[in-house]
Amino acid sequence: MRKRTLAREYALQVLYQLDITSDAPKNALENFWSNRKDEEIDAVLKEFSSELVRGVAQNLEEIDKKIVKYAANWQLKRMAVVDRNIMRLGCFELLYREDIPPKVSINEAVELAKKFSGIESGKFVNAILDKVKLEKNK
Numbered sequence: 001m002r003k004r005t006l007a008r009e010y011a012l013q014v015l016y017q018l019d020i021t022s023d024a025p026k027n028a029l030e031n032f033w034s035n036r037k038d039e040e041i042d043a044v045l046k047e048f049s050s051e052l053v054r055g056v057a058q059n060l061e062e063i064d065k066k067i068v069k070y071a072a073n074w075q076l077k078r079m080a081v082v083d084r085n086i087m088r089l090g091c092f093e094l095l096y097r098e099d100i101p102p103k104v105s106i107n108e109a110v111e112l113a114k115k116f117s118g119i120e121s122g123k124f125v126n127a128i129l130d131k132v133k134l135e136k137n138k
Contacts, residue, residue, distance in 0.1 A: 055092045
């Protein structure tokens with residue numbers, strides 16, 4: 001598995017934890033990494049994952065507005081927690097990470113949805129993120 005793909009999986013796990021517990025991002029990250037201290041996790045991978053989590057947390061309000069804008073007939077709180085956080089991660093990359101091509105961000109989010117969520121989640125995530133990308137490119 002590619003390092004950045006794995007880093008996104010770690011970020012998704014922390015974002016899920018934040019969503020469920022309402023813990024502070026710093027505490028959630030510290031707990032997450034301390035529970036994996038026996039694993040040999042590359043420092044670059046760990047830093048990228050942590051950057052994603054902090055970025056989503058710092059821009060959560062704006063990111064959630066974008067998701068709600070394009071998720072017709074869906075309330076954010078009624079979405080599956082995993083789907084919501086995959087879209088948050090993808091939106092953060094699309095809106096705030098110029099170093100990541102939009103196509104990569106969307107593809108990675110769709111793959112996370114296929115791996116960690118329901119059968120139709122990949123399509124749902126793709127549709128929302130594609131609309132965010134199109135709006136940004138206007």
